[in-house]
Amino acid sequence: MDVTREQAIAFRVAAQGLARRSALDAAVLLDLGVQHRESSVAVALAARLPDDPPPDGLLAWTHRAAPHRHHPADLARWARALRPLSDADAASRLIWTAEQNAAFGALAAIDRVAEVLAATVDGPMTKGELSTVVSRELPRALQRDCPSCGVWHVYDQLLRLGALPAGLTLDGGRVLRALPPDGGWRRPVGPGDPADVAGLVTAAVHVFGPVTTADLAAWIGTSAGALRPAVDVADLAAVRVEGRRAWVVRHRLEVLADPPSPPGLRLLPAFDPLLSARDRALLVPDPQRRRALWPALGQPGAVLVGTEVLGTWRPRASGGALTLEVTAFEELPPGPLDDEAQRVAAARGLRLRAVTVA
Template sequence: MLEVSRKQVLAYRIARHGLHRTEQDPVASPQFDLGLQDSMRDTAVLALAARSAGEVTPTTLVDDPRVVLVWSHRGAPHFHRRDDLRELTTSLIPLDDADALARMLWQKKEIGATGVPASEVLFTAAKAIRKVVKEPMSKGAVSAAVTRELPEAYSRWCRPCNATHIQEQLMRLATLHGGVRLEADQSPATLAPLEGRARLRTTPDAAAVSRVVRGYLTVNGPATQGDAAGFVGTAKTALTPAWPEDLTEVSVDGRKTFLPTAEVSALENPPAPSIVRLLPPLDPFTQARDKTVLVPDKARAKEVWKILGSPGALLVDGELMGVWRTRGSGKRLAFTMTAFDPLRATDRAAAEEEAERAAKARGYADLSVTWA
C-alpha cells in the first residue's frame, strides 16, 4: 500500500483543482469535469476566478454558450459543459431503487412513505416536469403545475410557501431527467426546457456512475468510498456496483483511501503548492468530504465550515490559513480577512491581489481590505 502524508495529498489536490492557474480558457478548468457548483451568490464565478488564468467577470459563465446551469449532483445547481450533459444525465440515473431512495437525502422518509419504488417516483416526476415546462417559468410556477400532475403522496404542505407542492429534493433530482435546465443569473430561480432535449432515459448505467466516482477520486483523492458517495449524494453501499477498477490503495496518515492508479505518479510528485488563493464558500476544494484532511484542527474547522453563513477560505501554501468575508456597498466591495496565524507580508499582499481579482469577478469597480 502506498503511504503518503496529508500535506502531499493537499498539494496533489491543489494541482488537480487547477488552482495553479495553468488554463487560460475558463471552461477548460478540470473542475468542469465534475461541474462547478453555484449554490450561493457568485460561488461559481469566484471559484473560477481562483482557477482560471484568463479574465473572469460576472458574465463569464452566464454568457458562455458552452456551459449550462442544471440541478445535478445531490440536487445542487452546477454549471456543466453542454457537451457533457448526455453523459451527466445518464450518470444521475439511480442504479436501483435503494440508490434512488438514498439520493432523496433529507426527504428519504417522505418518499419512502409513498409506498412506490423511489425510481418510479423519480421518473414519474420527471415526466410531469417535461410536460409542464415548455418555456421559461419560475420555480414556483413549475412546482405548482407539476404538483397538480402528480399523486398527492409526492407532495407536502410547505409552511413558508403557504402551499402544497412537490417535495423539493424530488423536484431537483427529476428536473434534468425531464429535460429542463436553470436560467443562469436569475432570481427567483427560473426553469427552461433544454435546447434539443433528449428523450427520457431510465435504464441504469453503472459505467457512467463509475466515471463520476473516478472523477471525484481524481480531483479529491485519495478518498474513500464513503467520501465519493457523499459527493454523489447516495449511500456508500449503493456505489458498490459502480466502484471503479484499477484503483490503488493509499494510506493517508493511517487512513485507507483510494486513487486511480493512473494518478499515483502525480500524487507522489505534486508541484509545490506555493500559491495564495481566496476560495469562496462552497468552493469545490473545500467541499471535499474528508474535511479533517483539509483542516485537522477542530476549532479552525468550525470557522471554515459554519452551519450558517460560511465564509470563504484563505489558501496559503497548501493550507487553509484563514477565512474571509465581503460586504458590498454601492460600487465598493469590502473584504475582511481573518488569518489563523500571522502571515508573511508577501502572503498578505498576495491575498489582497486575489481580493482585487475576486472583486472584478463580481463586478465591483473598487474594494477595500481589512485584516481582522
C-alpha cells in the same frame, strides 16, 4: 502507496488548477461541475485562471440536486451518470425515510416527476410556477403539506432530481428552460448503469482524490454501499492516507507520488470545490478552525496558503465597491492577499475598496 496529508492536499490543489498555469487546468472543474451560489463560480474560476476568460457553462440541478455549472455538451452524459443505481440509492439522494420509500418507490418517484416535467415545460417558468403545475399531476404520496404556502406541493428535492432527466436547465439560477432538442437527448428511466455512474465516480475522484468511498458517497449524496457497484468498475487505484484507504484515478498515481509544489495565497469562495470535499478533517485538522470555516449558517470563504487554510474571508459589497473582511488564523503575507482580493473584486464586477484583517 502510503500518502501523507500534505502530499494528498498538494495533489488535490494541483488537480483543481489552483497553480493557475492555464485555462485547461481550471476546465477540469467544469468537467465535474462547479456549484453555483451567488458569485461562487466566478470567484472559484478567478482563483484558478491566469488571464483567460472562463469557459462557457450551463446551470442545472445536478450533484446533490444543487445548482452546478457544467459544459453544455456534458448534460446528457450527466443525466445518465447521476442516475441512482437502486431504490435504496434513490432514497438516499432524496433524503427519504424507509416509510416514504415504501409508500412510493424512490426511483419510480424521480421517473414520474421527470415524465411530468418533460410533458409540462414548453418555455421559461419560475420554480414556483413549475412546482404548482407539476404538483397537480402527482399523487399525494409525492407531495408535502406546506403550512407557509397553505397548499400541498411536490417535495423540493424530488422536483430538483427530476429536472435533469427531463432535460431542464436553469437560467439565472431561478428560471427553468428546456434543453434545445438536438436528437441526442433521451430521458433516462429505471436504475442507472454502473458503467455510466463510474464516469461520475472517476470525475469526482480526479477532483477530490485521494478520497475514501464513504467521503465520495457523502459528496454525491448517497451511501457507500449503494455507490460501490460503480466504484468497483471505475479505473481507480487504492492508496492509504493517514491510515485510511482512499482512491485516486489510476493514471495519476505518478503525480501523487511527487505532486507539484502548491501555489502561494489563494482566496477561495464559500462552496469552492476544494472546500466541498467531505473529508474536512484532512484539509483542516484543527477542530476550532473547521468550525470557523464550516459554521452551521453563513459559510465564509477560505484563505489558502500552500496546502494550509490559514484564515477565512467574507465579502461586503456596497455602491459598486467591495470590502474583504479577513479573519486570519496565522499571519498572512499582505502583498499576495491584496493581489488576490483584486481578483475577487474583478470576478464580481466590482472595484476593491479595502481589505481588513483581524
